[in-house]
Amino acid sequence: MTGFAWEAFAAGLGWGAATSLAVLLGTFVIALNLGVHRVVDSAWGVAFAAVAVVAFGLSEAHGDPGRRLLVTVLTAVWGLRLAVHIARRGSGHGEDPRYEAMLERAQGNRNLYALRMIYLLQGSLVWLVSLPVQAAQYAPRPLSVLAFAGTALWAVGLFFEAVGDAQMARFKADPANRGRIMDQGLWRLTRHPNYFGDFCVWWGLFLVACDGGWQAAAVSVVSPLVMSVLLIKGSGKRLLERHMASRPGWDAYAARTSGFFPRPPRREQQ
Template identity: 35%
Template structure:
């Protein structure tokens, strides 16, 4: 297994995040970190596919699926970052840290490390020597399609809700948001199983390591940067309306709403 590309990705991501830190210092908008993380993941997927020694088919699939997923997410986030004020999660950090730029620099550099950590499933799958189509590769493609289409649909539905002035202060309950408080997060989590299936053929140990993708994403969404911060901000801005939404709607997996 060739580990050198992981180091190069870390160095490139560190430089990229350094530039992002300078940009947020000038604009007071740390949301750029999410755009850069997504873009860094897309580039990492393509880079691994180009330089690693796996068979052509799994490398092409890693490049296409990892690259397109990351690029779509980066573009979606960029539209929000460049057209809206700083996300409430980062405004709260700015208040908590009293605007301390050293803390923000370390935060941005930590995201560079997370690019490497989350890209490990890409790296493993791009070593896969199995050159022909298998049932597992077909399942990987189906999972990727469902996940990316579901996440894209959830993002579009929320964006349409936010653009309507009549919905100001109201919680989105249409489309997928009727069945989950965070359908975008659910499909993001589902997406990472793509690379678990693409890794089959590398041996049980490496397939187990590829599970770091969905496991880490679930942990981050539930405990670190996802649901807790998002819902705390929603309660601050939408109060009782969001509390009622919490009472009736599944937090993660899409399920029929409670009455």
């Protein structure tokens, strides 16, 4: 192993795309049987974990074993935790309002529209966003300080996601909080601990890939950039805040609480 395995990496990209597509198409079949498309949100994390595991197996003769194992474990832990959390959160509920609104715009067969606009689109995004995970598997350089920095950033992200989700779940479980805005714990520091956590996770995985050399960095930098745009300007923060804007107390909460990056809340104007 003397250099970045370009040919093996290119072949692995094809297998990564096939893996992502298989998970999302399988989820589409499950959704048709259940009658709701919200199950695709759980498949998002599963697809990332599956792509990482497939890349780990394919890269055995090419990449540094330590980096291959590290990036696979980090991705699988993040993806499977997210999948389980979303599945528990959605259990017993009907269709997600986001998907219901999207399907109302369908002309023709709603399920075929969902296949194109939800499943195939998310499958493509999984493949694109997972580029650092795939590229890191084929980099032969041994782990160094940048990989450990990336792992630390990943850990910060997982903390914000997992703790933020747990705090929100406890808040919603209390009937006394019905109709109120969650502004406790990590939600005092940012309106979106889970999205900020995602941001840190993918920039952390990118640093692990960068630790393997400029080749892995060059082919995967688009991933954290795309994820950042999706979280801040795309289907993450922007859409959720549009949905929350009409709730009582939202304006005051938004005025004192950071929209993304954590910071102490502003003092309310007297």
